[in-house]
Amino acid sequence: MFSEKLNLTGKTAVITGSSQGIGEGIANTFAEFGANIVLHHHDGEEDAEKIAAYLKEKYKVDVHIVQADFTDKNGVKKFYDSIMEKVEKVDILVLNASIQKAKNWQDYTPADFDDHIEANFKSTFFLMQYLAPAMVERNWGRILTIGSVQQVKPHPNMIAYAAMKSAVLNLVQNIAMQLADKGVTVNNLAPGVISTPRIDEHVPEADERILQRLHTPSGEIGVPEDCAGMALFLCSDAGKFITGQNIFVDGGMSL
Numbered sequence: 001m002f003s004e005k006l007n008l009t010g011k012t013a014v015i016t017g018s019s020q021g022i023g024e025g026i027a028n029t030f031a032e033f034g035a036n037i038v039l040h041h042h043d044g045e046e047d048a049e050k051i052a053a054y055l056k057e058k059y060k061v062d063v064h065i066v067q068a069d070f071t072d073k074n075g076v077k078k079f080y081d082s083i084m085e086k087v088e089k090v091d092i093l094v095l096n097a098s099i100q101k102a103k104n105w106q107d108y109t110p111a112d113f114d115d116h117i118e119a120n121f122k123s124t125f126f127l128m129q130y131l132a133p134a135m136v137e138r139n140w141g142r143i144l145t146i147g148s149v150q151q152v153k154p155h156p157n158m159i160a161y162a163a164m165k166s167a168v169l170n171l172v173q174n175i176a177m178q179l180a181d182k183g184v185t186v187n188n189l190a191p192g193v194i195s196t197p198r199i200d201e202h203v204p205e206a207d208e209r210i211l212q213r214l215h216t217p218s219g220e221i222g223v224p225e226d227c228a229g230m231a232l233f234l235c236s237d238a239g240k241f242i243t244g245q246n247i248f249v250d251g252g253m254s255l
Contacts, residue, residue, distance in 0.1 A: 009034030017097030019044035021196030025224025120164035139183035176244030192250025217252030
């Protein structure tokens with residue numbers, strides 16, 4: 001049965017930025033399909049604990065919580081070490097955590113840009129570097145980065161965020177070629193406007209350009225589950241023949 005290809009029982013998934021929003025939605029869906037979960041948060045410990053308790057109770061899977069600040073130059077190594085203290089293996093890596101500073105490009109400081117590089121780009125590269133070799137040894141692994149429609153429609157006030165998302169896509173395509181014959185797929189899922197705490201926080205004070213971009217061809221704003229379904233497909237056996245791809249989940253916003 002095709003449904004069995006979506007079964008993640010016995011797999012362990014690390015999902016960064018999973019104390020809310022898209023990351024939380026992916027964690028919930030992966031747990032529903034049997035995966036053990038490593039939740040990550042920066043400063044959302046209480047939210048992560050609530051999610052962990054819910055997933056354990058509802059789906060009877062193992063759930064661990066690891067805190068990390070990816071703007072810290074040592075944050076990725078500390079995160080990796082903490083993961084490997086808690087689990088024996090990592091089969092699935094979903095790189096969802098990011099920062100997003102909205103300001104006029106003329107007002108960006110070197111520190112602002114450095115934070116985006118560390119959290120949104122370098123952390124992605126080095127977590128792949130740390131975790132992919134063991135996937136290769138087992139001849140099975142899934143790596144999924146969470147990009148953005150801003151890869152192709154960058155917002156003027158989010159120049160560093162959009163630039164790093166584009167850089168990550170290039171990284172995905174490069175590493176996907178190198179791992180394609182080793183049982184490991186690497187893909188990028190690019191959401192459009194998704195109803196998350198980040199969007200809910202910024203939209204009330206959004207400028208007219210942001211408000212215009214909320215009007216997608218579908219006429220709707222997405223929800224985290226819209227991304228989670230595609231993430232499940234790509235990170236299961238169902239998606240084994242898909243690698244190096246950029247897949248928009250955006251209600252047509254990228255058109």
